[in-house]
Amino acid sequence: MEARRTSRPVIVGSVPIGGLAPVAVQSMTNTDTRDAAATLAQIARLADAGCEIVRVAIPHADALDAFAGICAASALPVVADIHFDHRLAIEAARGGAAKLRINPGNIGSTEKVDAVIDAAGEAGIPVRIGVNAGSLSERVRDLDLPLPDKLVASAVEFCEHFESRGFSEIVVSAKASSVSSTVAAYRMLAERVPYPLHIGVTEAGTSLSGTVKSSVGLGILLAEGIGDTVRVSLTADPVDEVLVAWEILAALDIRRRGPELISCPTCGRCEVDLIPIAEEVERRLRAVGSPLKVAVMGCVVNGPGEAREADIGVAAGKGVGIIFAKGQPVRKVPEAQIVDALMEEIAALGT
Amino acid sequence: MEARRTSRPVIVGSVPIGGLAPVAVQSMTNTDTRDAAATLAQIARLADAGCEIVRVAIPHADALDAFAGICAASALPVVADIHFDHRLAIEAARGGAAKLRINPGNIGSTEKVDAVIDAAGEAGIPVRIGVNAGSLSERVRDLDLPLPDKLVASAVEFCEHFESRGFSEIVVSAKASSVSSTVAAYRMLAERVPYPLHIGVTEAGTSLSGTVKSSVGLGILLAEGIGDTVRVSLTADPVDEVLVAWEILAALDIRRRGPELISCPTCGRCEVDLIPIAEEVERRLRAVGSPLKVAVMGCVVNGPGEAREADIGVAAGKGVGIIFAKGQPVRKVPEAQIVDALMEEIAALGT
Numbered sequence: 001m002e003a004r005r006t007s008r009p010v011i012v013g014s015v016p017i018g019g020l021a022p023v024a025v026q027s028m029t030n031t032d033t034r035d036a037a038a039t040l041a042q043i044a045r046l047a048d049a050g051c052e053i054v055r056v057a058i059p060h061a062d063a064l065d066a067f068a069g070i071c072a073a074s075a076l077p078v079v080a081d082i083h084f085d086h087r088l089a090i091e092a093a094r095g096g097a098a099k100l101r102i103n104p105g106n107i108g109s110t111e112k113v114d115a116v117i118d119a120a121g122e123a124g125i126p127v128r129i130g131v132n133a134g135s136l137s138e139r140v141r142d143l144d145l146p147l148p149d150k151l152v153a154s155a156v157e158f159c160e161h162f163e164s165r166g167f168s169e170i171v172v173s174a175k176a177s178s179v180s181s182t183v184a185a186y187r188m189l190a191e192r193v194p195y196p197l198h199i200g201v202t203e204a205g206t207s208l209s210g211t212v213k214s215s216v217g218l219g220i221l222l223a224e225g226i227g228d229t230v231r232v233s234l235t236a237d238p239v240d241e242v243l244v245a246w247e248i249l250a251a252l253d254i255r256r257r258g259p260e261l262i263s264c265p266t267c268g269r270c271e272v273d274l275i276p277i278a279e280e281v282e283r284r285l286r287a288v289g290s291p292l293k294v295a296v297m298g299c300v301v302n303g304p305g306e307a308r309e310a311d312i313g314v315a316a317g318k319g320v321g322i323i324f325a326k327g328q329p330v331r332k333v334p335e336a337q338i339v340d341a342l343m344e345e346i347a348a349l350g351t
Numbered sequence: 352m353e354a355r356r357t358s359r360p361v362i363v364g365s366v367p368i369g370g371l372a373p374v375a376v377q378s379m380t381n382t383d384t385r386d387a388a389a390t391l392a393q394i395a396r397l398a399d400a401g402c403e404i405v406r407v408a409i410p411h412a413d414a415l416d417a418f419a420g421i422c423a424a425s426a427l428p429v430v431a432d433i434h435f436d437h438r439l440a441i442e443a444a445r446g447g448a449a450k451l452r453i454n455p456g457n458i459g460s461t462e463k464v465d466a467v468i469d470a471a472g473e474a475g476i477p478v479r480i481g482v483n484a485g486s487l488s489e490r491v492r493d494l495d496l497p498l499p500d501k502l503v504a505s506a507v508e509f510c511e512h513f514e515s516r517g518f519s520e521i522v523v524s525a526k527a528s529s530v531s532s533t534v535a536a537y538r539m540l541a542e543r544v545p546y547p548l549h550i551g552v553t554e555a556g557t558s559l560s561g562t563v564k565s566s567v568g569l570g571i572l573l574a575e576g577i578g579d580t581v582r583v584s585l586t587a588d589p590v591d592e593v594l595v596a597w598e599i600l601a602a603l604d605i606r607r608r609g610p611e612l613i614s615c616p617t618c619g620r621c622e623v624d625l626i627p628i629a630e631e632v633e634r635r636l637r638a639v640g641s642p643l644k645v646a647v648m649g650c651v652v653n654g655p656g657e658a659r660e661a662d663i664g665v666a667a668g669k670g671v672g673i674i675f676a677k678g679q680p681v682r683k684v685p686e687a688q689i690v691d692a693l694m695e696e697i698a699a700l701g702t
Contacts, residue, residue, distance in 0.1 A: 001531055005508065033619040059621035059650075105466065106652070134653025134660075152523065170425045171419075177613045177657060179602045180352055183574070203613045203657055206633050208562075210614075212598035215563045216570030223534070223571050233616035235629040235647070241616065247563035251530045262528045262554045263561075265584035265592065268384040268408035280558050280587040296586075297554070299410075300435045301457070302485025306528060306554055 002225040007196040010126040010169050013077025013098035014284060015052050015055045017126075017171055018196025022255055023222070024229040025245045026053040026198075027238045028081065033063040036070050042238065047075050049242040050257050053229065055101060056080040057320040058088050064095060071096030079128070083135070086112035091118040099171070104158040105137040113158075117165045120157050126169035129162070131155045132202055147176060148184035156192050169350055170195040171229070175202035179217040186221050196228035203233060210234040211244050216340055218248050259285045259292040259346075262313075270298035272316040276304045280339050282337035288346060296342075297322075326350070352603060353576040358547045361477040361520050364428025365405050366450035368477075368522055369547025373606055374573070375580040376596045377404040377549075378589040379432065384414040387421050391414040393589065398426050400593040401608050404580065406430040406452060409439045415446060422447030430479070434486070437463035441470040450522070452479040454511040464509075466501045470519045478513070478518035483553055484507045484527035498527060499535035503543060509542050521546040522580070526553035530568040537572050547579035554584060561585040562595050569599050610636045610643040613657055613664075621649035623667040623686045631690050639697060646675075647693075663696050665689055675702070 009019030017024055021119065031038040033056055043054050054076045058067055071078045079099040080092035082216050086107055089100050093116075100120055107113055120127045131154045133147060139153045151174035162170055174185040182201050189197060201217040203255050204210035214232040221227050232241040249255040263278040264270075278296045285294060295313030297303035307313025307324040314321040321338040323331040325345050333341045358368030360405055367376055367670055378397050382389040394405050395424060422429045430450040431443035437458055441449050444467075451471055458464055459583055471478045482505045484498060484578040491505045502525035523546050525536040533552050552568040556563035565583040572578050581599065583592040602605040614629040615621075631648045636645060646664030656672035658664025658675040665672040666693045672689040676696050684692045 028616065028618050030617040031619060031623060039619070055618075059620045063619070067605075067608050069391060079397075134648075136656070155419075178604075180604055192651055195536045203615045203646070203653065205612050206629050208594060209598050209601075209612060209633075211559075211562055212359035212595060213602045215566030215598060216574075216602040219567030219570050223567075235614040235616060236625055238616070243559060244563060247560050248567060250560075251564045251567040253529075253531055261556050261560060263586040264554045265379065265554050265561075265586060265589070266381040267379050267406075268382060268390070268414070269410045269434075275586055278557050281558075295554070297485075299503050301454075302483055302554065305483075305487070322486035 001223050002058055004225040004328045005190050007228055010171060012053050014285045015077055022225060023249060024052045025050055025242055026229055026231050027241045028055040029052045033057055034066045036066040039070050040073055043076055044072050046242055049239045051242045053077050054180050055081050057081045062310060064091050068095035081152050086116050089116045093119040093123040099126050101130045103130050103135055104154050105135045115209055117167045121167055128171040128198055129155055129158045130346055131174040147181045152188045156175040159193050166289055171198050173198040175200050177203040179213050182217050183220050186226055198229045199227040200231040207234055215248050222254060256291045259288050259294050261330050262295040264297045266298050271318045272298060274286055274298040276340055281342060284343055312342060314342055352574050355576045356541050358579055359545050361522060366428055374578060374600060376401055377580055377582050378402045378591055378592045379406040381589055384408055386548045387417040388613045390421050391424055392429055394425050396590055397593055400590045401597050403591045406432050408432045415442050418594050419446035423424060437467050440467045440702050444470040444474040450477050452481045453503050454481050454486055456486045472518055477522060478508055479522040479549055479617055480509045482525040498532045502536040503539045507543050522549050524549040525700045528554040530564050531567050534571050537577050541577045549580045550578040551582040551584055556586055557650050558587045566599050573603050607642045610639050610645050613646040615648045617649050623649060623668045625649040628689055632693060635694055647701055663693060
């Protein structure tokens with residue numbers, strides 16, 4: 001794993017992005033923003049799942065009143081997501097947004113962009129320059145360049161314009177639905193701009209393909225030290241985006257929220273019904289906050305080895321489970337008691 | 352993406368691994384091997400899902416008869432997975448295995464290993480030297496080295512022993528349950544041995560964490576050109592392992608089995624109920640064999656851009672969907688007809 005890229009941090013509400021700050025997890029509501037109660041309820045679920053920054057779309061002016069109420073009541077910093085109409089961005093900045101996200105491809109004239117920059121400056125909030133392959137300006141789209149170069153050209157051009165107005169509270173993103181284009185674009189951006197990078201694969205698809213594409217793309221970038229805040233895009237409940245984002249960070253030992261579960265794939269050697277045991281342990285571990293390593297293993301090949309390396313583990317076989325704690329076998333229990341016994345030993349650790 | 356590492360190919364049944372061969376997808380049965388009918392039924396399901404090589408455990412001698420029958424009837428080449436008892440490996444080679452997988456940490460004395468090598472040589476089949484962090488030999492486990500170095504030392508030592516017997520039909524793996532240890536081990540192995548590499552993160556966990564860990568770990572390696580055959584380990588139905596493996600290969604444009612679905616995460620801007628539409632399209636696309644790009648988008652921000660770039664796409668809004676084919680809008684349909692209309696346009700492409 002490579003060292004983290006250095007960047008100039010910004011603050012979104014109370015959450016820093018960039019510099020030495022932990023890589024922040026974010027998501028986006030998919031409720032109707034005009035329905036403040038539904039949107040706040042979804043924000044509360046996202047916060048419970050570990051979301052740290054939430055983005056909310058403001059498609060039309062009739063969402064602005066609700067947006068201000070959402071910002072006032074939200075436990076998480078709220079980012080206003082604006083397209084096409086710069087006046088919405090200005091009103092969102094005045095209404096309590098902790099950050100604005102605009103897209104250089106579709107916000108209109110330089111004068112309109114400048115008005116947004118000035119509004120963000122007055123409100124003292126950062127702006128994400130959020131370039132997206134699906135919404136490049138016509139001028140950039142027609143350049144004779146590969147897609148990653150177009151994304152970066154668009155982002156850099158906008159950064160330079162912000163700097164020319166004396167504004168540098170910037171976060172940058174440049175997303176494509178192709179993993180390789182996304183990775184290539186962020187590698188270039190990491191060299192070209194000093195700002196924190198918001199990373200994500202856009203329109204990544206449903207739970208299965210979206211989880212895989214996001215894990216591959218963000219995994220490659222994060223392993224290279226690139227990325228200061230992550231958004232996983234799934235055509236699914238946004239809570240799932242947060243769970244996947246945390247799993248990606250945990251997979252690379254960047255951040256961990258709660259225990260790690262090691263469990264074997266089961267094979268013809270497995271003598272207990274391991275899949276439901278592992279799933280039940282996973283479910284109960286969600287209530288445990290500490291970063292324990294828990295192993296649930298179904299046979300004698302790798303079972304004792306993994307169970308011994310974990311904080312708590314079980315190596316199961318022939319209808320019984322041997323529970324290991326801190327490397328030592330401590331109990332032997334029948335299959336039906338494995339989950340309870342594991343959880344008791346975890347509780348006994350006092351974590 | 353880096354160029355593929357060169358390696359000396361081997362043939363497993365009819366499937367080449369290494370060299371210029373496509374990265375092969377494999378999985379492992381979790382039925383009781385003694386139940387040949389159940390194991391063959393699972394192999395058929397795995398083959399339907401795109402599995403190209405299947406591994407079967409032989410825990411005890413009483414599985415050998417069934418194993419020979421499975422090899423004879425299987426549509427996929429069958430790899431015999433053997434631990435502890437070298438006689439099982441010898442009998443499996445004679446019984447029709449297309450490859451043996453043994454583990455240097457637990458097969459016993461040099462004489463026993465030599466007997467396995469000779470049996471593989473006589474049967475004309477390759478052997479995978481499958482090192483696993485959970486089952487290192489005591490001698491290697493006690494070396495004062497980081498885990499990845501231990502894994503590689505164990506694998507290289509075994510390769511050299513095979514070579515000293517004149518046997519080089521070798522595939523190598525060195526798996527850990529930690530993504531970073533796995534990646535580090537394979538990067539070293541790629542430099543140290545000329546053989547094809549079987550890559551995987553072992554004991555990766557349940558569907559969610561296992562999918563993410565495998566996608567991150569295998570994604571990093573494959574993007575560096577490392578990996579000739581992949582096994583995703585999930586504590587779940589092995590068919591899911593195959594689906595995830597294909598999604599990883601597709602995410603990096605290495606191989607694709609059927610269409611790619613681009614779909615947006617939905618947000619407060621979405622005016623149709625997109626999640627079930629995307630899921631239904633994903634389900635129906637499984638019957639389409641060609642590598643089409645299909646976009647299912649919920650609003651006017653990135654929708655028309657992505658739909659235009661896809662072979663077939665829909666940009667939905669306000670209860671209707673505009674269907675795009677080859678970059679041009681071709682139909683406008685009510686929300687309830689979006690899926691049918693998309694599938695009709697796909698059929699009309701004649702692919």
